[in-house]
Amino acid sequence: MIAIFPEIVTTAAAGDVERLAILVRKYFGADETRAPRIDVAKVVESAGLNVRRLSIDAHGALLAKDERGSFQIAIVLHPHLAAAPSQFMMAQLLGRYLLEVQPLIARGECQVSGFQEKECALTRYAQGRTAGRSGPAQRGGEAAADAFAAALLLPRAMIERAYEKLQDEAKVASFFGVNQALVRRRLDDLKIAVKAPVNFLDAEHQAGIQPPEPPSSDLESSGTKIVAPEPTMPRAYAASTYGSTEKMTRQKDTRQEATPTVSKAADRPATGMERLREIARKLDKGVG
Numbered sequence: 001m002i003a004i005f006p007e008i009v010t011t012a013a014a015g016d017v018e019r020l021a022i023l024v025r026k027y028f029g030a031d032e033t034r035a036p037r038i039d040v041a042k043v044v045e046s047a048g049l050n051v052r053r054l055s056i057d058a059h060g061a062l063l064a065k066d067e068r069g070s071f072q073i074a075i076v077l078h079p080h081l082a083a084a085p086s087q088f089m090m091a092q093l094l095g096r097y098l099l100e101v102q103p104l105i106a107r108g109e110c111q112v113s114g115f116q117e118k119e120c121a122l123t124r125y126a127q128g129r130t131a132g133r134s135g136p137a138q139r140g141g142e143a144a145a146d147a148f149a150a151a152l153l154l155p156r157a158m159i160e161r162a163y164e165k166l167q168d169e170a171k172v173a174s175f176f177g178v179n180q181a182l183v184r185r186r187l188d189d190l191k192i193a194v195k196a197p198v199n200f201l202d203a204e205h206q207a208g209i210q211p212p213e214p215p216s217s218d219l220e221s222s223g224t225k226i227v228a229p230e231p232t233m234p235r236a237y238a239a240s241t242y243g244s245t246e247k248m249t250r251q252k253d254t255r256q257e258a259t260p261t262v263s264k265a266a267d268r269p270a271t272g273m274e275r276l277r278e279i280a281r282k283l284d285k286g287v288g
Contacts (some may be wrong), residue, residue, distance in 0.1 A: 001048050002049070002071055002073055003046075003047060003048050004102060004105065004106060007023060008027065008102075009102060011023055012098045012099050015144065017095070017099075017144055017147045018151050018156055020095075020099075020148060020151075024043065024047070025038065025043070025152070025155070027047075028043045028046040028047045030042070030046065036176045037177040038152070040087050040090045043152075044090055047094065047097075049073045049097065050075070051074070051077070051090065052074055052075070052077070053076075053077055053079045054076050054079070055079060056078060057116075058118050059085070059119060060075065060076060060090075060092075060116075060117045060121070061115065061117065062076075062093040062096050062097055062101070062115045063114045064112065064113040064114060065111075065112050065113075066105075071105060071110065073097060073101070075090055075093045075094070075097075077089060077090070084122060084182075085122045085123070087153065087178070088121055088122035088125070088149050088150075088153065088179075089117065089121050091152045091153060092117070092142075092146055093117070093145070094148075094149075094152075095145035095146075095148030095149055096115050096142075096145045099145060099148070100113075121145075121149065122179060122181075124142070125147075125185060126184070127185075128185060128188070130142055130146045150185070153178055154182070156190060158176075159172065159183070159190070159192075162175055162176070163192060169183050169184055
């Protein structure tokens with residue numbers, strides 16, 4: 001049996017999908033009202049809708065029929081639809097029901113109604129192809145239903161708080177158990193700016209790269225001495241001057257060998273006594 005609450009009907013009529021998502025969690029979420037990871041299938045069934053898996057020519061479909069005052073509402077999903085797209089598709093089709101079918105039931109105007117989703121609603125929303133097209137002027141349609149699904153899985157206050165604490169899209173996605181692309185689009189829709197690195201070092205830090213320690217400014221205290229490199233002669237110049245240098249060296253050595261060694265005493269003028277002794281030695285040699 002479907003459950004209709006006046007507050008939900010009024011909010012859906014106003015096109016306020018953010019508040020509508022909060023009310024759905026409140027009325028149909030049971031213990032998962034404030035849980036980050038909500039089981040959409042349980043919420044849908046609590047609202048009175050059946051969930052089935054059938055091989056249909058679409059990703060998902062919503063079927064509504066009035067059988068003599070007894071309404072049968074069912075959400076049909078393709079068997080091959082993965083977990084994350086299935087969660088979003090169920091939430092999206094629940095939004096189509098609340099925004100478009102339930103008002104007809106409340107007014108007693110619903111006979112047979114239904115919608116088909118030929119493409120993946122999660123991919124469409126994550127790529128931003130319905131962003132900015134929902135609002136009071138367009139309460140129904142896939143745009144409003146996509147926005148409702150995102151709000152149901154990622155309530156505004158909860159994702160703002162989670163991102164403030166975690167500062168990382170992947171961690172937020174893991175916290176809520178949803179696709180990271182969904183988190184990125186939801187943050188963008190809510191105008192929650194993703195904090196970019198301030199500079200290169202900050203970017204390295206966010207990426208988990210530790211920058212090297214800065215060198216010590218006190219070189220003397222660390223025992224490090226700065227030594228200027230010795231000047232070196234270019235190899236081309238050394239090769240070109242080798243021959244002339246060797247010739248000059250040999251000439252210098254020859255001159256040094258030819259020059260007799262003179263004692264310091266010879267350079268000094270002889271005194272009278274020394275001259276007498278020299279004469280005496282010569283006389284002795286002559287006599288002998």
